[in-house]
Amino acid sequence: MKVLEVKNLNKSYFQGQLKTQVLKDISLGVNKGDFLGIVGPSGSGKTTLLYCLSSLENIDSGEIFLNGENISLFSDKKISNLRRGSLGFVFQFYNLIPNLTAYENILLANVIANEVNEEKIEELLKLVGMWEYKDYYPNQLSGGMQQRVAIARALVNNPEIIFADEPTGNLDQKKGAEIMNLLKRLNEEKQITIILVTHNDDYLKYCNKQINLIDGEFVDKE
Numbered sequence: 001m002k003v004l005e006v007k008n009l010n011k012s013y014f015q016g017q018l019k020t021q022v023l024k025d026i027s028l029g030v031n032k033g034d035f036l037g038i039v040g041p042s043g044s045g046k047t048t049l050l051y052c053l054s055s056l057e058n059i060d061s062g063e064i065f066l067n068g069e070n071i072s073l074f075s076d077k078k079i080s081n082l083r084r085g086s087l088g089f090v091f092q093f094y095n096l097i098p099n100l101t102a103y104e105n106i107l108l109a110n111v112i113a114n115e116v117n118e119e120k121i122e123e124l125l126k127l128v129g130m131w132e133y134k135d136y137y138p139n140q141l142s143g144g145m146q147q148r149v150a151i152a153r154a155l156v157n158n159p160e161i162i163f164a165d166e167p168t169g170n171l172d173q174k175k176g177a178e179i180m181n182l183l184k185r186l187n188e189e190k191q192i193t194i195i196l197v198t199h200n201d202d203y204l205k206y207c208n209k210q211i212n213l214i215d216g217e218f219v220d221k222e
Contacts, residue, residue, distance in 0.1 A: 002065075003160055003193050004030040004053065009062035011045075011052055011216075022048045023216045026062070030209075032160070033191045035184065037204045040213035046197045047165055049213065053195060054087055054163040055079050067160075084113040088154030088162040092169035094146040096138040102149045103134040106156050113157045124152040128182060144175035151182060161193045162186075168200070180206050 011023040022045045030036055038046050051057035053064065055071060064072045071082065083089075096105050106121050125131040128148040138146055147167060154162055164183065168176030184206045187194050196207065204210050212219050 001032050002029045003032045003034075003067060004195075005065040006053065007063045007065075009049075009052060009064065010060045011048055011057065012060055021216060023052065023059075026216075026218070028211065028218075030161075030193060030195065032193055033187070034209055035187045035194045035207045036196065037207035037210040038195065038197045038213065039199070039201060039204065039210060040219075042199070044213040045216040046213055048216075050163055050165055050195060050197045054089065054161075055082060056089075085157050086160050088157070088159035090147070090150055090154050090162060090164040090167045092166040094138070094143070094150045094170075096146055096149060096153075098138050101135050101137055102130055102141070105138075105149060106153045109153045109156050115157070117156075120156060121152075124155050125149075127155075127186075128152045142175070143171050144178055147171065147175075147179050148182065151179070151186075155186070155192075159192070161195060164194060164196045166197055166199065168198075168203075176200075 006026055006028050009023055009026040010021065012019050012021045026049065038049060040046050048057065052059050059072060062072070063070055066086065071079065074082065097108065100108060103121060103125065106124065107116065110116050110121065122131065125134050128151055130145060130148050130152065133141060133145060168179050171179065180203055183194055186192050196203070
């Protein structure tokens with residue numbers, strides 16, 4: 001069953017009168033429970049594609065369907081509601097609020113979605129191995145620990161898809177592998193669909209599908 005489908009997606013940026021097309025007629029389908037890896041050289045359009053798929057960026061043309069609904073036609077308000085619920089985000093920079101504890105950072109995401117579920121927050125902090133650090137502030141946590149909190153935050157509103165943009169980019173090899181193993185476990189045990197942008201080809205072993213981008217076009221697809 002396709003949870004996400006993209007048809008003929010195009011995206012350009014402008015600098016004055018200069019137009020640069022970043023994505024060219026991209027079409028793809030993502031099934032529920034897929035772990036999709038997007039790879040390619042720097043400047044190939046990987047992050048732009050992720051941002052377009054997740055509605056963080058507007059597209060020039062094409063269609064994006066989430067569970068059969070054309071979200072390209074959604075209003076800004078409806079897109080915001082979608083991001084708060086159905087979609088989760090994990091970025092290279094953890095984006096934790098420094099004056100909130102690990103627990104409070106996750107709670108805030110819950111509050112923004114107009115739902116507070118303290119049992120769920122506890123469950124997720126335990127799931128990512130951070131329950132004993134729930135009262136720690138971000139500056140008291142290592143990079144790997146902060147990313148675990150960020151993953152728990154991404155999960156708190158029960159998203160169907162997690163979009164992960166270089167989630168290990170600020171971590172050493174060991175911590176990076178721990179985060180990838182955690183994402184894979186969530187994918188397998190919770191059947192959460194994960195779309196990952198990475199520059200590290202070694203991480204493709206965690207994925208059941210991959211897309212290779214060069215100059216905004218697919219060059220290989222498995």
